[in-house]
Amino acid sequence: MKKILVLAKVCVANHFLKELAKFKDSTKEYIIVCQDDINFKHSFTHIKIDPTNAARLKNYVNNNLELVYLLFDNDLDTRLAYDAIRLIDKRVRIVVLSNNKEYENDSFCTLINQEEMTTNHLIDILPNMPMIARDIGLGIGEIMQVFVPVGSIYANKHINAIAQEFYKIALIYRDNEIILPKPDTQILANDELVLVGDPNILNLMFSRIKGQVGQFPSPYGDSICVVIDMKIDENIDNLINTALLLHAKSNSSRLIFYVVNPTINKDLEKLKKLKRKTIIVHIKYEDISVNNVVLEFCNMYSGLFITSKEIFKKNIATFYDSSMPVLKIGTIDFAKLNTIACIGSGSLRVENLTSTLLDISLILNLNAKMMYFDNANPVSDDLIEHINMQSQFFNKNLELVEYKSKNPLLELKFNPYIIHCLGFEKHIIKTNTLKYLSNDFSKLYEILDDNYQLFIPIV
Template sequence: MKKILVILDGIVAKKLMQRIVETNTADNSYDVVYMNDAIIPEQKASNCTFYKFDPTSESKLAMVLDKDVHTQVMIALNSKDEMLNVIENIKKRKKNLPMSILDYWGINMKDPYVDVYKGIEVLANGMIERLPNIPVMAQNIGLKQGEIMEIKIPFGSSYAYRYIGSIEQKEWKIFGLYRGERLINIKPSLILKPNDVILVIGKPSVLMQVYNAIGKSQGQFPMPFGHNLYLYLDMYLQDDQRILNVIDEVKFLHKRLKNGKLIIRITRPTTVGILESIKENFAGNESVEIKMDFHNLGMERLLKSDIRAFDIGMLILTSEMFKNRKKIRHILDLRIPVFKIGEKAVGLGVKRSVVLINDVNSYEQISPVVFDVASQLKTKTKIFNMDPLGENQDKSNLLDHFENLAKIFNEKVEIVSEDKNPIRELKKQENILQILPLKQSMLKPRLSWKFLYTNSDLISFDLSKFNQLLIPVIEE
């Protein structure tokens, strides 16, 4: 649930409060600061808390700001000076808190966190659209049923830092994107960022689902990559006990993650006994489909057809599959997350989600997934920021970014910043899931002299001990 601070006074305050009540959903709760009892609706919503005081009072406003973590502020006041004073007081306490303000005076704000809603222009545009030969807004185009929609990407959304090509667009499509004051050309490699505004077209019912999914900050993974989990199990590569351990791990993921179905593709089956054991594990579970490949059609061919057929959002592979990197390089083209089941698969025993920061660009892209997955698996998050050589780029903004996301997801995060060997510290961990970006270099051949490598992503990827979640990224 998102907490929103609303500060109201003046001639439009009552109407705004009425609209908040009319469009109220259980997804938001409101702290309402007001001065005039006339704006209070006759029926108060249960998720609205009212405070009567002058919002220009810095101390009283601070009391409300410090009480909860607000995701946004909406301000509509009767005076320009009061508006500027309130904005200044909020900035003193929460400098990065997004604000939407109603402006009738021509306030010139160049703050990226302040969205100015110009009341006079809105009224003028609404009247001019009724004149002949004047282009109308999107709500009056097409079937006039809402098949064109504008959606803002909020900070912490599962769609933030996703490149458009990795987002499943079934019965809807992104056809425009505004970043700041500029229209950006749509291409598959374009990364969505917080505060971007996308224009989408599709079935109205589908667009409402998309709108709700984009607006939520947790519990969405494996979306937006797809809805279902997919285990590709080559039985020839591991013994029966290992296969049973893998099945336990997959059952845990299927239970905890917000996925629709679990698809198990079995190839090169070994014994009838182990096949029966797998089927018994999922007996009566209609959300699990077991598909057999008796003809050894090949991993690349099967994945290409199954990804399209089953709306796959995450591919699950055993660590044994990664011993022949050349054979599985094609998984990069799928552009979906890959869960690598380590030798010590822990399932219910997983305690922490661990991130070993290497570069800023790729880890910023995977950051929303880190907390989304942690919230669903009910794990604590631990961030290692280690630079023993002192040569890496400044990561202070990235660490602030992780801490802000943790607040949005209501998750605890532990950040360890030391000048120690990161891989040595990683090996000391127990019962963890490591989350890291999926990069092309990870699936390239390595030199036999391991000590020549200093890239922590490559070294940790080569470890087979832990479970790892690999998130596809756009590499610079």
């Protein structure tokens, strides 16, 4: 019979032990090692010894041991008990209740961070936050539960009327009952939907279901980071003005400037005068790379990067690894932009860009356009349906323009008043001389070096 060993203090594990006592599991033997009395009825074996004593524990650890729990209220007892078990058995699976991340290096150890679990649960209860399954699957947001409020565009819709290419509505909870959705199942206000799929898409779906628009840089974060290298950046004033305008019009809570290789000039003086409650200016007088600056921001915040074409080219792999969107500035004044557009084709799926594109078009009062170019594959009915649905949700027209012969990249190249929105995918960071023969327009982003370009991370 397999054994489950629990090393604990009753004051910490009392509730867990009471629940354990209710189990009727005849396939396992439960052994509780603690020096305290257990004052409730139970069927498990209680060993009243010091749970941190390796010599005495050795009698209870053998080949039949399947799992060990360490449930203490201080780091010293946890460390002593952990070391004791590892002296006896190097590979037995251990569950540790601790906030100390040092146990993460043990591949046979599961760390339960009580503060993190409590915080996550409190966050999940917030009305405008998605509830994410953190202990199932990858735990990165690929399973999400969303409440459908009254007035949502998803209320009263049938399942078969909702495009679900990058995600699925797996379950519906209604009046404390589980509904397995069928094509003709109707979603009602106050339903709870369980969504499964690409985490980026689920975040966008959460915003749609809740009726939240004009939230950019959400769902990627709430901060804007501007990276400036005074040694190589040619138009710092445009970087500053772009960031200030976007911060003023977007839903960002803070604007952070990072300045490396500072030089005494009018741009530096302008930056110094910007400091206020929601604007932070970090001037890096020490020798530090842009790569380290990006990592510093990622460790503390999340949101949108704004940078020049020079910085973007030199650090594209680092920006890609951040999994955050990047706005590469163009040559004209940001305030003069009039359109935001993406390019689509039969082989290039852009459905997961259109929500961000429309959100930004609302914030900046820009026209929104999808430029379709693929002689071999005409515009599909699914794409038309997707565009109509997006336009309806955002109450903003997403214009679909089909190009029969003229390459839309050329229109963008000679029209600096359009922001080019594209997927930030891994293949675009690779150097490949054959990319100019490709019909994947994202690989040809460098043709638009002087245009504003918004790179959206794609999982």
